[in-house]
Amino acid sequence: MTVQDVDRVSFVQEWEEWHRQKEAVLAGPHGFLAITGLHWLDGEPTRFEDAPGAWSSTAEGVVVELAEDEEITVDGHAVRGRHDFGVLAERASVYAGWGDTVIEVAKRGGHDIVRPRHPGNALRTAFTGTPAYEPDPRWVLTGRFLPFDAPRAVTVGAAVEGLEHVYDSPGQVEFELAGTAYRLTAFNGKAPGDLMVLFTDRTSGVTTYAANRSLQIAAPDGEGAVTLDFNRAANLPCAYTDLATCPLPPAENRLPVAIETGERIPLERGGRR
Structure with missing residues (x-):
């Protein structure tokens, strides 16, 4: 087994552990x-x-x-x-x-x-798990955080019709895919300095949930570099139940390319393994 094979095995194992933990929270006794x-x-x-x-x-x-x-x-x-x-x-x-x-x-x-x-x-x-693409290191991209001079209030829609959410955005995340640059408006993540983006792409409504997926991004380094691991593009609760009020992506976060990785349409919404 080569070093590359070992690294890929570790990569898949880490993704599987992330997915197990996420599913455990979602399907916990009070999830x-x-x-x-x-x-x-x-x-x-x-x-x-x-x-x-x-x-x-x-x-x-x-x-x-x-x-x-x-x-x-x-x-x-x-x-x-x-x-x-x-x-x-x-x-x-x-x-x-x-x-x-x-x-x-x-x-x-x-x-x-x-x-x-x-x-x-x-x-x-009745929950048996969420379908997902096979994790692939090619979907781990390096990007750049572009901070605003001051945080901006961004209003987005919600999974509940007529409801709106307002989030503070500290800036945008820029990355390249197949030679084309894209920018996503980012919101604050789970830990101080971390970021979170909501997005859709050309798989949305086809193989992935139509309304949104989310991606957690670790805090930028001292030069503003960030890592976008799209393998961890995750469903929000509204992908499973109508009893959620999840935010929708801002218009600029609707990517015109297919992000063929991450979590797919849940079985509860007609998805397939």
């Missing part, structure tokens, strides 16, 4: 596949079939009013009667327990929502 409802709150206390209590959105934040025989846990403490979750920041989530169920209370697109997560949800229990 996105466990969600049974996306409930939009307003000022009228409302009960839902998959959660206890009557929920409302008030000037003081999200409130639940529990019946005498109902109880939830918040931060490990039993709660009865009325509980105020407070005013949530945009894209924030807090969680309450109810038996083996976790109830997500969140704000998305300026709206308060409740999303119960039941481990027994059929979408989760």
Whole structure:
């Protein structure tokens, strides 16, 4: 076995571990596949079939009013009667327990929502994994981060019709593919300094999910160089369920080329292995 063969084996193993970890979060007991409802709150206390209590959105934040025989846990403490979750920041989530169920209370697109997560949800229990292209080192590209003078607020659409998200963009990522240069508007990633891009390409709606894929990019080095490993182009939760509010890519991130790597259309949306 040559050094190149060993490197490729390691490359594939690292990709497989990344994919396993991502799938484990998605299909965990309280991951996105466990969600049974996306409930939009307003000022009228409302009960839902998959959660206890009557929920409302008030000037003081999200409130639940529990019946005498109902109880939830918040931060490990039993709660009865009325509980105020407070005013949530945009894209924030807090969680309450109810038996083996976790109830997500969140704000998305300026709206308060409740999303119960039941481990027994059929979408989760029937999940067998996400199809993906075979990992290939040729799809690991070197790019360059082009920072803006100051972060720019970028408004994008959402998987939920009529909803919008606003993200701060620190700059763009430029890379070349087959001799042509492309630029993607980047948002802040999971760790300080990291980046994330949302994009579509010519595989979108054909072999990959139509609305979006995301790519996490490690922080640029001292000269602005970045690595784009498109093998890790990942589906967002909306690729699996309509109970997600995922952002859509900005118009400039719709690539006119086929990125034939990364995660493909989920089986739950008619995809094939």
